[in-house]
Amino acid sequence: MGRMTSEVMAHDVSLLWQQIFTWASWGITLAMIIIAVRMGRRQRTPFYLFAILAAGVGAYAEPLYDVAFDLWFYDAQNGQPGAGWMHFSAFGIVQPNWTHSGYIILYAGACLYAGRRIYEGRFNRRSLFALWGLEIVTSCVFEVIGTGTDVYTYYGPHVLRIWNYPLVIGVLEGTQVVLFTVAAVLIWRRASDWWALLGMFVLFPMTFFGANFGLGYPVIIAMHLDNGLASTPLIYAATLISIALCAIATYGLAAFLPRPSATEDTAPVDRIRAEAQLAS
Numbered sequence: 001m002g003r004m005t006s007e008v009m010a011h012d013v014s015l016l017w018q019q020i021f022t023w024a025s026w027g028i029t030l031a032m033i034i035i036a037v038r039m040g041r042r043q044r045t046p047f048y049l050f051a052i053l054a055a056g057v058g059a060y061a062e063p064l065y066d067v068a069f070d071l072w073f074y075d076a077q078n079g080q081p082g083a084g085w086m087h088f089s090a091f092g093i094v095q096p097n098w099t100h101s102g103y104i105i106l107y108a109g110a111c112l113y114a115g116r117r118i119y120e121g122r123f124n125r126r127s128l129f130a131l132w133g134l135e136i137v138t139s140c141v142f143e144v145i146g147t148g149t150d151v152y153t154y155y156g157p158h159v160l161r162i163w164n165y166p167l168v169i170g171v172l173e174g175t176q177v178v179l180f181t182v183a184a185v186l187i188w189r190r191a192s193d194w195w196a197l198l199g200m201f202v203l204f205p206m207t208f209f210g211a212n213f214g215l216g217y218p219v220i221i222a223m224h225l226d227n228g229l230a231s232t233p234l235i236y237a238a239t240l241i242s243i244a245l246c247a248i249a250t251y252g253l254a255a256f257l258p259r260p261s262a263t264e265d266t267a268p269v270d271r272i273r274a275e276a277q278l279a280s
Contacts, residue, residue: 009072011153012074022097032052043116047197052111074151135174138174148163172211215246
């Protein structure tokens with residue numbers, strides 16, 4: 001376990017900011033769902049809605065992430081009303097209900113604004129790195145507010161912090177977004193029917209933990225070494241290694257980006273129907 005202290009556990013959540021995070025994030029999520037449904041009806045695909053739902057369901061695995069990266073959600077203490085904002089607990093970490101809306105905003109948003117462009121082959125390595133950078137900034141803004149307003153904290157011996165927020169977390173999250181988005185689009189391009197897109201519900205936890213644990217393992221292990229082996233220089237080195245691994249993964253992911261072709265300018269269902277008509 002990380003360096004959890006009684007002071008961290010007893011720290012009161014800011015009820016004002018808990019409400020802001022809850023209502024604002026769910027309001028944004030509702031808007032995203034409406035947009036996803038409209039885009040899906042226009043393009044005749046459930047891709048956008050399934051991306052949102054996959055991210056929302058994936059938030060149930062958040063406690064595993066919390067344990068690995070020493071994240072603690074503050075709860076209401078000393079008899080303050082506030083338990084209603086939390087909906088389940090695992091590993092002793094109480095989860096606020098806005099983790100689901102937060103996952104949708106952070107991890108599914110790119111499918112809405114970049115998914116179609118990737119599908120049509122209008123993304124290259126430079127575009128992918130631009131998306132990666134944008135998602136890192138988005139993650140940093142979202143979480144800097146959360147960690148700076150007594151909503152939650154990263155209590156472990158992280159380094160390279162921005163207002164209590166470890167920069168490596170933002171890089172890992174940005175990498176998860178591009179991995180999930182590109183892999184989801186690849187499923188979309190090969191799906192012969194709408195139900196095949198349900199694979200995105202399996203894909204999300206695979207890319208989420210593949211990125212955060214697979215690329216973040218150096219910093220996870222460095223922070224949790226036993227027998228006094230964990231040290232600030234070692235954690236710095238591990239943090240930089242994880243960031244470098246994220247850059248390498250993003251660079252390599254560009255090789256899997258779809259290329260434009262004359263038959264990819266229509267929605268997937270339209271293309272399948274057209275091919276069936278030609279065959280008949």
